[in-house]
Amino acid sequence: MGVVAALADHGSDGPGIGPLPFSVTPLIGRDSLVAGVAERLTLPEIRLLTLVGPGGIGKTRLGLEVAHAVREHFPDGAHLVRLASVSDPSLVPVMVARVLEVRGPIDDPRAWAIVRDRPGLLVLDNFEQLLDAALSVVDVLTHCPHITILVTSRVPLHITGEHQHQVPPLRTPSEDVDLDLATLADTDAIRLFIDRALAVDPEFRLTPDNAGAVVRIVRQLDGLPLAIEPAAARSKHFSAQSIVDRLALSSEDLRGGAIDRPPHQRALRNTIAMDHVGKCSRSLGDRERAWACHRESLAWRRKVGDPRGMAVWLEAMAGLLASCDAFEEAACVLGAVESLRERGAFPVHTHERAQIEPTVTLIRTHLNADRLAASWARGSLMGLPPIVDLVLVKAERAVSALGAAPPAQPPAVPVLFAGVRLTPREQHVVQLLVQRLSDKEIATRLSISPRTASTHVTAILGKLGVRSRHDVARLAARAENGADAQDQSPSGST
Numbered sequence: 359m360g361v362v363a364a365l366a367d368h369g370s371d372g373p374g375i376g377p378l379p380f381s382v383t384p385l386i387g388r389d390s391l392v393a394g395v396a397e398r399l400t401l402p403e404i405r406l407l408t409l410v411g412p413g414g415i416g417k418t419r420l421g422l423e424v425a426h427a428v429r430e431h432f433p434d435g436a437h438l439v440r441l442a443s444v445s446d447p448s449l450v451p452v453m454v455a456r457v458l459e460v461r462g463p464i465d466d467p468r469a470w471a472i473v474r475d476r477p478g479l480l481v482l483d484n485f486e487q488l489l490d491a492a493l494s495v496v497d498v499l500t501h502c503p504h505i506t507i508l509v510t511s512r513v514p515l516h517i518t519g520e521h522q523h524q525v526p527p528l529r530t531p532s533e534d535v536d537l538d539l540a541t542l543a544d545t546d547a548i549r550l551f552i553d554r555a556l557a558v559d560p561e562f563r564l565t566p567d568n569a570g571a572v573v574r575i576v577r578q579l580d581g582l583p584l585a586i587e588p589a590a591a592r593s594k595h596f597s598a599q600s601i602v603d604r605l606a607l608s609s610e611d612l613r614g615g616a617i618d619r620p621p622h623q624r625a626l627r628n629t630i631a632m633d634h635v636g637k638c639s640r641s642l643g644d645r646e647r648a649w650a651c652h653r654e655s656l657a658w659r660r661k662v663g664d665p666r667g668m669a670v671w672l673e674a675m676a677g678l679l680a681s682c683d684a685f686e687e688a689a690c691v692l693g694a695v696e697s698l699r700e701r702g703a704f705p706v707h708t709h710e711r712a713q714i715e716p717t718v719t720l721i722r723t724h725l726n727a728d729r730l731a732a733s734w735a736r737g738s739l740m741g742l743p744p745i746v747d748l749v750l751v752k753a754e755r756a757v758s759a760l761g762a763a764p765p766a767q768p769p770a771v772p773v774l775f776a777g778v779r780l781t782p783r784e785q786h787v788v789q790l791l792v793q794r795l796s797d798k799e800i801a802t803r804l805s806i807s808p809r810t811a812s813t814h815v816t817a818i819l820g821k822l823g824v825r826s827r828h829d830v831a832r833l834a835a836r837a838e839n840g841a842d843a844q845d846q847s848p849s850g851s852t
């Protein structure tokens with residue numbers, strides 16, 4: 359983009375410079391986060407604060423909210439520089455100088471004298487692809503001792519004086535706890551869903567009938583606002599349960615939504631859609647599709663230079679490696695990611711730690727402690743580029759090898775259950791029940807907690823009107839043997 363285009367103020371979501379825009383939708387949740395960031399930003403010892411988090415998590419939204427909240431502390435006002443569609447790092451100082459009304463050659467410190475005594479707040483939005491311009495941020499801080507800078511970026515700038523603040527996903531309801539409707543409706547991710555659903559359907563309400571499906575949607579989408587918005591917008595045409603079912607089969611519902619999002623977020627929505635299909639495919643046992651999707655998810659994170667994102671997808675792919683019996687490779691990948699985290703290459707969210715547990719459990723059941731430790735240690739000595747290369751090559755091979763084998767089909771609903779509505783996840787659990795797997799084994803197979811597995815089992819028993827897991831397997835066996843299952847009354851508990 360040229361200088362003129364970069365400097366033009368294109369309104370609230372376009373590139374450019376100008377005053378802080380006001381949002382057209384209410385901010386959901388984030389009260390304590392706004393207060394916490396605002397407090398840090400007004401401390402004299404903090405002059406550069408970076409809001410860090412994955413794409414679509416709400417950094418820009420939060421940054422603008424915080425900037426509005428603290429603007430009274432800055433007599434010279436708050437200035438916004440939008441960088442999402444700027445690719446040339448040399449434009450950063452030009453845009454900053456322009457918004458601060460610096461006159462004269464920007465590489466001459468005397469030109470900055472005009473702002474030297476003006477206490478102002480500068481918001482640099484979407485810095486991630488301009489890390490080469492980080493030193494010009496240092497220049498601004500040294501030329502202008504009363505300027506405070508708030509940056510939003512998917513990755514930290516890693517410069518002296520930088521303070522970081524992680525932006526977490528919107529709160530989602532806990533999976534293992536039964537919550538009443540009022541509590542659910544007050545959970546941030548669900549509030550966002552309801553707000554966006556109401557925008558397209560004024561009659562939309564959270565009810566006992568649709569609450570379970572809405573919870574599943576926001577949990578499946580990891581509380582990511584950029585993904586929840588388009589999914590909720592489908593409420594115009596579909597029930598929440600239909601949205602769950604559709605999300606399990608296709609990512610189309612995540613690609614739509616408001617058309618005024620900046621271009622980088624339209625690309626991001628495609629990636630989020632790819633992530634989602636990969637996760638669904640994995641939980642449905644469609645490894646071929648999961649490998650193909652995960653490969654794209656990882657490659658995209660490598661392309662945009664997002665180490666935290668790479669770590670998340672490396673761990674997901676370690677799970678796939680383990681499910682394909684490549685236990686040593688899986689341990690090696692987990693070892694590499696763990697050592698990168700320990701070296702502070704990127705922040706860790708606590709919920710991410712729990713996600714690798716099923717993979718580690720699976721590896722442990724097949725590798726003895728010495729081999730596990732050796733593979734883990736081998737990985738911990740590898741840097742990020744070689745481990746990503748290794749996994750992408752594995753993915754390539756896995757896709758072609760699995761492609762040659764009969765494609766893994768999403769589990770079919772046994773004939774017996776034709777008249778009963780089971781979610782795709784429940785269908786899969788039924789198949790595992792038929793194989794006589796315990797809750798713990800089901801949990802490992804589906805990468806979920808044993809508690810969640812038993813919740814699914816209880817729901818299935820209820821829907822099928824039987825009293826024990828063995829009834830499910832018995833009835834399915836009868837159905838396979840040609841008995842008219844619909845006429846069978848469930849046998850007693852065992």
Ligand SMILES: Nc1ncnc2c1ncn2[C@@H]1O[C@H](COP(=O)(O)OP(=O)(O)OP(=O)(O)O)[C@@H](O)[C@H]1O
Pocket residue numbers: 383384385386387388411412413414415416417418419420484510512550583584587622623626
């Ligand atoms: N707390 C919130 N309340 C309401 N809407 C939100 C909230 N957080 C995010 N959103 C909405 O979610 C979408 C994505 O948020 P935002 O653009 O701030 O993400 P981001 O982290 O800056 O993404 P990127 O890294 O792509 O720039 C926007 O439409 C935004 O308005």
Ligand SMILES: [Mg+2]
Pocket residue numbers: 417418419483484510
């Ligand atoms: Mg942003």
